[in-house]
Amino acid sequence: MDLKQFIRDIPDFPKEGIMFKDITPLLANKDAFKHAIDALCEQYSDKQIDYVLGAEARGFIMAAAMAYNLGAGFIPARKPGKLPYNTIKAEYELEYGMDALEVHEDAIRAGDRVLVVDDVLATGGTAAAKAKLVKEIGGIVLGPAFLVELTFLDGIKKLEDFDVFSLIKY
């Protein structure tokens, strides 16, 4: 199945000069959505995944469906202040300034195998932050896995320590 036919270009979003890859038509097409989740999970079906970790908001979509498919638990990474229990935090660079993600400090136990997932690999900053959080709480990072990789942004350079898998590449 050619999944690229379900991804549309939106010019000048979120700001002028950016050509945004809109994956909502892929998510909305039941066959494309199932195909994408199955193809991503196939890469990890023999990897004894304990948890799938996704970051808000769009990252929750792929990660939750993959956790269900893989028979794993789901762990949310959220913006500071959104998680209700004690958290640890990892910062990452934006084009201008910094942002951060948090996970619950008791989300996993040492040695747990955590698949890090997101919809799009762009600059790699958030994926690197998620992987750092998993390692800080003692987990083993699998992936990161992405639905879409924007190869021209070289995000993979921030993820050199990991075994990155991307289903669709531009």
Add this chain to the structure above:
Amino acid sequence: MDLKQFIRDIPDFPKEGIMFKDITPLLANKDAFKHAIDALCEQYSDKQIDYVLGAEARGFIMAAAMAYNLGAGFIPARKPGKLPYNTIKAEYELEYGMDALEVHEDAIRAGDRVLVVDDVLATGGTAAAKAKLVKEIGGIVLGPAFLVELTFLDGIKKLEDFDVFSLIKY
């Protein structure tokens, strides 16, 4: 399976006097997560669901996994300005002031059967807004379905036109 054992009370979150129901231990437990998704989907397995609609951020988790289970498409409802294509908007009341959710105007076609899902039914405002959006773009609303209902907040009163299902009630 007693799912309530996987939901913990967090006092004074997000502000003093609120006892927050934290579902992250349920999401993280692979058996509890699978059981919850399966039990919710069982209610709709014969309902020819075309799409499952969830609102950011936490609503994406249940809705995406349920869409995958039901063989349906997934539709995101997002805060204003977050969706890249043309949208329609529904406002809803907060304790102080208003907020809004948007969906893509081309997300569904007339007559499509859309299951509205969220993790928690509290005051019912966002669920009513989501149902309104589905109807405005011509869809048929199934549900809303919730993982948890806080019955003491009477959110069900805002959803009298619908066939609400909640898996866990407090």
